[in-house]
Amino acid sequence: GAGVSQSPSNKVTEKGKDVELRCDPISGHTALYWYRQSLGQGLEFLIYFQGNSAPDKSGLPSDRFSAERTGGSVSTLTIQRTQQEDSAVYLCASSGQGSSYNSPLHFGNGTRLTVT
Amino acid sequence: AQSVTQPDIHITVSEGASLELRCNYSYGATPYLFWYVQSPGQGLQLLLKYFSGDTLVQGIKGFEAEFKRSQSSFNLRKPSVHWSDAAEYFCAVVSPSGYALNFGKGTSLLVTP
Numbered sequence: 001g002a003g004v005s006q007s008p009s010n011k012v013t014e015k016g017k018d019v020e021l022r023c024d025p026i027s028g029h030t031a032l033y034w035y036r037q038s039l040g041q042g043l044e045f046l047i048y049f050q051g052n053s054a055p056d057k058s059g060l061p062s063d064r065f066s067a068e069r070t071g072g073s074v075s076t077l078t079i080q081r082t083q084q085e086d087s088a089v090y091l092c093a094s095s096g097q098g099s100s101y102n103s104p105l106h107f108g109n110g111t112r113l114t115v116t
Numbered sequence: 117a118q119s120v121t122q123p124d125i126h127i128t129v130s131e132g133a134s135l136e137l138r139c140n141y142s143y144g145a146t147p148y149l150f151w152y153v154q155s156p157g158q159g160l161q162l163l164l165k166y167f168s169g170d171t172l173v174q175g176i177k178g179f180e181a182e183f184k185r186s187q188s189s190f191n192l193r194k195p196s197v198h199w200s201d202a203a204e205y206f207c208a209v210v211s212p213s214g215y216a217l218n219f220g221k222g223t224s225l226l227v228t229p
Contacts (some may be wrong), residue, residue: 004159021209033216040125042221043160043206048213056215091160105152105217 002026004108006092012114013082021077025094032075033069033095033105038088046090049075062091082115089113119145120144120207122159124222129197130228134201137223140209148210149190150217155203163205166190177201199220 164175
């Protein structure tokens with residue numbers, strides 16, 4: 001596709017359930033990022049992929065959060081045993097090179113997660 | 117750690133007026149700095165970036181930003197604001213790992229007629 005695609009666009013889940021969020025980066029982009037955007041908190045970095053490996057996962061807030069990337073393309077962010085504080089917009093971005101300052105990040109429109 | 121602070125949560129300007137959005141950074145050496153814009157219903161888009169060299173950088177949509185080491189600032193400016201500029205603006209700096217960007221909390225811009 002022309003841009004970064006994220007699905008679903010909205011997700012409502014009950015506390016304690018697991019959720020999976022999907023990101024399709026721009027074709028050919030080797031770098032992929034997950035961010036979380038909460039009201040009044042700006043964008044919080046979660047994890048960075050270069051190809052299928054994640055050299056920087058320092059932003060994952062707890063072991064309930066995990067992510068994987070397969071085939072150097074699609075990535076899935078999984079949140080286990082969701083809590084209300086996990087409610088946020090989860091943004092995915094991709095870029096053509098290995099560092100965020102070499103080429104701009106292209107962001108998707110995000111998945112809005114609501115935990116009830 | 118490298119971080120940025122955006123002191124203004126909300127800014128309101130009249131259409132046609134000039135605009136300056138503030139960004140202060142915390143970093144020992146010369147940082148790599150960025151401004152991104154998030155328009156309603158759209159993803160974030162890069163406006164401009166600063167790595168080194170000329171401290172005044174030009175971006176898209178008529179925006180510019182000036183890097184001032186003495187003030188640890190990288191303020192975004194536009195001479196004449198258009199209604200379509202209403203959006204959320206984020207300043208960002210490259211993280212210590214060099215891989216990701218650390219974003220500020222954003223400034224919401226409202227443009228009045």
